[in-house]
Amino acid sequence: MSLERLSEVVNISRSHLSRIETAEAMPPPDLPPRLDVAFRTDGIFMELYQLAAREIHPDQFRRRMELEARACLIEEYAGQIVPGLVQAEGYARQQFVVSNPKATSEEIEQLMAARMSRQALLHATPPPDLSLILDEAALRRFFGGPAVMRAQVTKLEALTLTSNSVVQVLPVEHGGHALMGGTLTLMTLKDGAQVAYEEAITTGMLFEDVEAVRERQRAYDLLRACALSPRDSAAFIRTVLEGLPT
Incomplete structure (x- = not known):
């Protein structure tokens, strides 16, 4: 053809x-x-x-994606930015533009295609269970204008409590905690194995050692206990949505 x-x-x-x-x-x-x-x-x-x-991803992240695709449970904490798995398109594009100011439009579109392809696993049959803890800062920090943030916050509200997703908000008033300074993703695979992935500004590290994963799981569990309940988180997210400029 x-x-x-x-x-x-x-x-x-x-x-x-x-x-x-x-x-x-x-x-x-x-x-x-x-x-x-x-x-x-x-x-x-x-x-x-x-x-x-x-x-198109670096080796460490490529390995993370392979494990992510095999996971039956994904638990993630994000302090400053909405995680890629649940980003709306406009939000993701603005993140890439800000992070890669010299990137061409074609390079941005390639990154976008890769980001959106990751999200396909949330629509698998069956999809993995997803548990997110979002710092309040991730909801307040704009990527793009009000319309972009409105689409993103609306998407998060819809995921707050479903048959396979839970979103909890950690208010700023909580203060300091062990996971500040980056993001943490915990993945439980279908065979019961667990892995952890920590991400900083431009680097990421995968942990497959049992003890290292256990330490990070404990920190995540403690933080989840301090976050708002899913019901209260939904109300909080609606407050953020209502406060966005029209």
């Missing part, structure tokens, strides 16, 4: 398809299923996309 014809079928420009074909651009996450339909390939493009999405 020519690129011109494929462009008509999948509704993406010929030039964009050409860059994807030559591995100069990451495919958008909604393209692989359309390619599978166009070529009747029964999920092959979706499988290839998952491989490609992992390849």
Whole structure:
């Protein structure tokens, strides 16, 4: 099939398809299923996309993504920024722009495609259970304008208490705690193994040692006990939403 014809079928420009074909651009996450339909390939493009999405990340984070995809429970604390797994598109894009001020629009779009592809695991069958502790600062700190933050806070409110997600807010009044200064992700795999991933400004470290993971799990559990309940967290998030400029 020519690129011109494929462009008509999948509704993406010929030039964009050409860059994807030559591995100069990451495919958008909604393209692989359309390619599978166009070529009747029964999920092959979706499988290839998952491989490609992992390849653009550094080794440590790539390993984290592989484990994340196998997890049945993901627990995360975030102090300054909404975690990537639950970021709205506008919020994620603004984060990448701020973090990479010299990045081209194509580089930003590749990062966006990778970020959105990670979120697909939350729609798996069955999805992993997700538990988030968000510092109040992550809700108050703007990435983009009020409209961007409104979309993000609305998304968080919807996840506050569902069949597979819990979001709890840690108010600033709580004061200092052991997990300040970064983010922590704890993953329990389907075979019962547990791993932890700590992330700073530009670096991340994966812990698979049992004792190291246990120490971080204890710190997370203590913080969860101090956070607002899911019901009170939902009310808090609605207050933040109502306080955003229209």
